Structures are given as C-alpha cells and as structure tokens.
Amino acid sequence: MRELRLVPAAVVAWLATLAVLFGHPWLLCGLVLFAFARGQWRGQGILCAASGVIFATLAFVRSVRAAGFHFGTEVTGRLAADPLQTASGWMVRLRVPGYPAQLPVFLKEKPEAFGGSLVTVHGHPGPSEQVGVGTTVFSGELTAHAHSWTAAVAENFRAVCDNGLIPGMVLGDTSLQSPEDQQLYIDTGLSHLSAVSGSNVAIVCTAAALVVSGQRVRVGASASALALFVALVGWEPSVQRATVAGLAGLVAVLNSSRMEPLHALSLGVLFLLAADSDLAVSFGFALSVAATAGIVVLSPLLLRVLGTGIVARAFAVAIAADIVTMPLIALMTGRVSVVSVIANVLVAPVVPVITVVGLIAAALAQVGLGRPLVILIEPLADWIHFVAAAMPVTTVAAGPIAMLLLGGWVIAALLR
Numbered sequence: 001m002r003e004l005r006l007v008p009a010a011v012v013a014w015l016a017t018l019a020v021l022f023g024h025p026w027l028l029c030g031l032v033l034f035a036f037a038r039g040q041w042r043g044q045g046i047l048c049a050a051s052g053v054i055f056a057t058l059a060f061v062r063s064v065r066a067a068g069f070h071f072g073t074e075v076t077g078r079l080a081a082d083p084l085q086t087a088s089g090w091m092v093r094l095r096v097p098g099y100p101a102q103l104p105v106f107l108k109e110k111p112e113a114f115g116g117s118l119v120t121v122h123g124h125p126g127p128s129e130q131v132g133v134g135t136t137v138f139s140g141e142l143t144a145h146a147h148s149w150t151a152a153v154a155e156n157f158r159a160v161c162d163n164g165l166i167p168g169m170v171l172g173d174t175s176l177q178s179p180e181d182q183q184l185y186i187d188t189g190l191s192h193l194s195a196v197s198g199s200n201v202a203i204v205c206t207a208a209a210l211v212v213s214g215q216r217v218r219v220g221a222s223a224s225a226l227a228l229f230v231a232l233v234g235w236e237p238s239v240q241r242a243t244v245a246g247l248a249g250l251v252a253v254l255n256s257s258r259m260e261p262l263h264a265l266s267l268g269v270l271f272l273l274a275a276d277s278d279l280a281v282s283f284g285f286a287l288s289v290a291a292t293a294g295i296v297v298l299s300p301l302l303l304r305v306l307g308t309g310i311v312a313r314a315f316a317v318a319i320a321a322d323i324v325t326m327p328l329i330a331l332m333t334g335r336v337s338v339v340s341v342i343a344n345v346l347v348a349p350v351v352p353v354i355t356v357v358g359l360i361a362a363a364l365a366q367v368g369l370g371r372p373l374v375i376l377i378e379p380l381a382d383w384i385h386f387v388a389a390a391m392p393v394t395t396v397a398a399g400p401i402a403m404l405l406l407g408g409w410v411i412a413a414l415l416r
Contacts, residue, residue, distance in 0.1 A: 010265075015052070065100045075105075092111060153171070156366050160374050166374060168195070187395050190387075228359070244265065244289075261292075262296055265289065291321040318341045336398045357376060361373035
C-alpha cells in the first residue's frame with residue numbers, strides 16, 4: 001500500500017481528541033508529537049503535529065461551548081436517530097441549535113417520533129457521566145411536531161414487510177424485531193446486519209458500479225446510488241460512519257490507482273472527527289473503522305492461507321473483521337461470540353441480494369409498489385434467521401486484553 005501518509009495523521013487526530021475529552025490533553029499530545037518529531041520523516045511529523053493541534057483545539061472549543069450552554073425546562077430540536085430502548089425506558093439524542101453536541105434525553109414511555117423528527121422535550125437537565133463534548137443529559141416528556149422524510153420512508157416500507165430483518169438490513173429499522181430476536185442476532189454476531197453499516201454502502205455502491213463500464217461512469221453510478229441510499233435512510237450518525245467505511249471498501253473494490261483504501265478511510269476519519277468530536281469516544285465509530293481497516297489489511301494475508309476461492313474470500317473477510325473488533329466488543333460487553341465467523345459466512349451469499357433488492361423495494365414502497373420485491377427476498381431473510389437460531393452456545397466471557405493477545409498472535413502467525 002503506497003498511500004499511507006494520512007494514517008498517522010488520522011491516528012494522532014483521534015488520540016488528541018480523546019485526550020481532550022478525557023481531560024489529559026497536553027501530556028498525551030506532547031508525547032505523540034514528540035515521538036513523530038523525533039521520527040525519520042520531518043514532513044510527516046509536521047503533518048501529525050498540525051493534525052493533533054487542530055483536532056485538540058476543535059474538541060476543546062466545543063467542550064467549552066457545551067459547558068457554557070444554558071438549558072431551561074423546555075428544549076426543542078431534531079432527533080439525531082431513532083429512539084433506543086433502555087433498561088428503565090427510552091433514550092433519544094437531540095440536536096439542539098447552538099449546542100455543539102447531541103443531547104441525551106431519557107424518557108419513561110416510547111416516543112412517537114423517529115430520526116429527523118422535530119420535537120420539544122419538557123423536563124429538567126442534569127449532569128452527564130459519559131465522557132464527551134456534552135456535559136448535560138435531559139429527562140422529561142417528549143412532544144413531536146413534525147416527522148421527517150426518512151420516518152415516512154421507514155413507515156411505508158414497514159407496511160409491506162412481514163419479516164423484521166428486512167427493514168433492519170435495508171434501513172436500519174429494527175422496530176419489527178422482537179427483543180428475543182435482537183438478542184439472538186447479537187449472540188451470533190449477526191446484529192450488524194440489522195444496522196446501517198459500511199457493508200450496506202459498499203454493497204449498494206458496488207452493485208451500481210458493476211452494471212456500467214468505464215472508471216468515471218462507475219464512480220458516477222456509485223455516487224448516485226449512495227445519494228439514493230442516504231435519501232432513503234437519512235444522515236444520522238450511523239449512516240455517516242457507514243458512508244466512510246463503505247467508501248473505503250468501495251475504493252478497494254474499484255481498485256483505484258489514485259487512492260488506496262486506507263487513505264480513503266483516513267480521510268473519512270479526519271472529516272468525521274472534524275464534524276463531530278464525540279465520535280472519538282463512540283464504540284460504533286471505532287468498530288466501523290476497525291472492521292474496515294482489518295478487512296483491508298488482513299484479508300490479503302488470510303487469503304495466502306485460505307486460498308483465493310469465493311468461500312475463502314468470505315471466510316477471510318469475516319475472520320479479519322472479527323480479529324480487530326473482538327477486543328472492542330469484549331470491552332463493551334465482556335463477552336464475545338464464538339460462532340460469528342461461521343454465521344457470517346453462511347449468510348454472506350444472501351446479504352447483498354437483500355440489501356440491493358430491499359433498497360429498490362423501499363423506494364418503490366413510497367408509491368405503493370414495494371411488496372412484490374419484498375416477497376422475493378423474504379425466503380433469504382428467513383435463511384438468516386434460521387442460521388442464527390441453529391447456532392449452538394454462542395458467547396463466552398472474555399476481556400479485551402485476552403482478545404488483543406489472541407488477535408496479535410493470529411496476526412503474527414499470518415506474517416510469518
């Protein structure tokens with residue numbers, strides 16, 4: 001890989017942002033910048049130093065603005081994403097004009113609102129215990145004023161779907177899935193299918209690129225497909241992460257001579273951190289970046305051992321993603337799935353079909369014509385559920401250190 005110049009800069013930007021948000025900016029930034037200043041490439045050191053200073057400053061300024069923001073007993077804004085169920089109720093994240101972070105709002109009852117909806121919350125603010133730019137959480141009652149276009153898209157698509165996996169895989173809408181099914185997919189390592197991820201973007205853009213010829217035409221077709229995808233799904237944080245990860249994968253698929261996948265991924269990381277410093281402490285963001293980087297870097301090494309067939313490539317992608325994400329998952333939950341590789345390989349052939357056909361069905365559902373295409377892909381979604389339900393004992397307790405050591409051992413073995 002030739003274009004790795006932005007990788008150190010992206011890493012330093014991430015570390016600098018973390019240092020500010022955790023309250024230790026100068027020590028960590030000083031150590032990182034000293035290490036690069038003493039390095040062999042002075043130009044790289046300057047780039048990394050500038051990256052660290054810029055992103056640390058962005059995080060610091062946003063934190064100061066957030067700390068000085070005054071909340072009353074009524075807050076109006078737009079939902080950044082769909083509501084999430086918690087142990088004691090529901091939680092939404094609100095984009096409030098003038099506030100440089102998303103405001104977590106805790107509710108007792110499920111709100112009748114979706115991502116992008118304009119809402120007003122009546123309640124009281126309190127201190128946040130979560131590390132991030134924002135220092136405030138809100139508790140109260142929510143009133144929805146206007147639903148977004150994407151909420152209407154999801155509602156129209158749900159109306160033609162009987163299988164809860166399909167709207168989840170296409171739009172990231174899991175409202176038709178039972179809590180038991182959601183836990184089943186988590187335990188078998190298939191929950192990423194029911195969320196908007198980089199693979200969604202890569203599949204949609206790649207499918208568009210494959211039906212045309214010529215490099216420029218392929219890029220245009222991929223961009224058009226991405227625009228359609230974002231128009232239907234929305235531009236919530238998970239879609240932003242997915243777009244960055246997916247475009248990096250698309251670069252690999254198109255085999256561009258102008259940009260390496262890791263270069264594209266680094267650009268995406270820098271862009272998103274510049275737009276939202278809180279992504280530095282987001283497990284979802286870390287998982288997206290880690291999985292994409294792992295697939296790009298480790299898949300070729302795994303193919304040396306596994307061979308070059310279609311099945312070998314599917315195993316290589318699944319194993320590469322698992323190696324780099326298992327430590328993060330262990331840190332998040334204290335458990336890891338032991339069947340995620342085989343489960344993902346078994347469902348891999350049907351995922352692109354559901355994603356592409358489902359997206360077309362979602363678009364047609366807005367004019368009442370989506371049901372026939374949904375019927376075509378329902379057996380494929382049933383196969384995914386069958387695979388998940390057929391898996392044996394699925395998770396084991398594991399710590400992040402153990403997973404790091406295991407991953408390091410596997411990588412070392414591949415490099416021999």
